[in-house]
Amino acid sequence: MTSTRERQRAAARARLEKEMAERAARARKRRQTQAAVAAGAALLLVIAGTVWLVSSLGDDDKPSDTTASNNGSVLCAWNEVPAEARTKQVKDVGLPPVQAKTSGTQTMTIDTNLGPITAKVNLADTPCTAASFTHLASKKFFDNTKCHRLTTGGLKVLQCGDPSATGKGYRETDGTGGPTYRFAEENLPTDKRPAYPEGVIAMAKTQEPASTGSQFFIVYGDAQLDPSYTVLGTITSGMDLVKKVGAAGSDNSNQEGDGHPKTEVLIKSLTMSEIQG
Template sequence: MATPPWTPDASSHQAPTAQRRGTSGWLIAGVVTAIVVVLICAVVAAVVLVLRLRDGADPGTGLTPDTGGRPAATSAPAAGGCQWLPTDEASNPNIKNVGTPPRTVPTSGVQQLTMTTAQGVITVQVDTAKAPCAAASITYLASRKFFDNTRCHRLTTEGISVLQCGDPSSTGTGGPAYRFAEENLPTGSTPYPVGTLAMAKTQEPASTGSQFFIVYGPTPIDPLYTVLGKVTAGMDVVQAIGKAGAVDEAGNPATDGAPKSPVTITTLTVTPAS
């Protein structure tokens, strides 16, 4: 089974090494810490109980149960508009900072994305109403020529069939200086049919960036990736790229690698929402 279209996270997070202490010191510290934690919990519980009784607050968390304690992805911007979360540029040299889109974005209509490559032109109808933040992001990046003269860095030919693009560094780890939450997650037995253009992400929530993938064959993956739109012309171009196959870094045939026939996006434009 091929690897799903994740955007690898270049950052590395490691816990600091604990300082060594004597056994008795650890015991005393542990007892004191336990007492403090119990007292704090008691005070917090009392305050929460008083507030709920006073305001009649819902005792629930406000989070969807099946998201592991995280806000669920929605098909509309959160209150106040789209949330553009900063990335750690210091830990990833492949980040390209061109600013961030406006928080208030169009929430209706459709747009047309036109991707011109040496192999041909691919057009996509972007469903702005269903994925307003993703649409606003790709529109903004396109206006900054973020995708122009970049290479599609990944092609898979076994297990899943996708052409992945949108990384200005062509490494699979690059993107803009922000991330945002997933939206317009598909349902049904075939969440990503042929012709779908969806946004790639890491395994973490709210990690959508600039990378996207076009499905050109059966792709049975979990519905975790924002559906941005559907190819309306140029699927023959994508399928020809897929048929040519992929190669590894040494140039040998691979089922998950770079397109054997290099794909360079000369221009990528997006029309205003209408």
């Protein structure tokens, strides 16, 4: 018969063999799990690399906002006025380029019958507005047009840029003209008090957003307007001419203190310089 000691030894060997088998099974399971994880990670890397490659190749076909910004430019959206909505006061000179520079400055020169008025435009603040002005100026859009509105009350501005304000006299439709496109507002002075200080040149618009066109106004007295109008730049010379026009007053054709300026302001030409800096 088998002695008690031998039975104990056999039982111990069996327990050890069972424990070793379990350890081996757990080790195999760990290796299988690690292999699966590694394979999954490799597959993800392959997929990610493929997606990146396809995206990179696709980007060669069309520009993106990020790419444009990295190149020192931005994409501008020019919203064309539908043909059926265009009036005779609208002047078609095509659309500006889609890409606009976002660095440097330009000098706007407004040559009037009273003398030159100049302004500094910072492209970092208003890349699309500056691009629009550069385009319109190159098409002589503003040449031989009259500044059609002067306000002399709480708001002191001289407004220009309407191509329908031409000819021998001011038309009844003055103030409604522009190009065949509109675009979004930029550089809004939401944190400035006053929002539009004396010497600012800003863009006129309707009450609707993204309705900026060609009309602009020169502020000759601090104005706390609603900050929804693009600040295009700052007058650097010629403010004395604008103030003289303001002092002469308006014909009050719109209301008291608001109408055509009594002193006629004819824009003989408006030019934008090459980008500096």
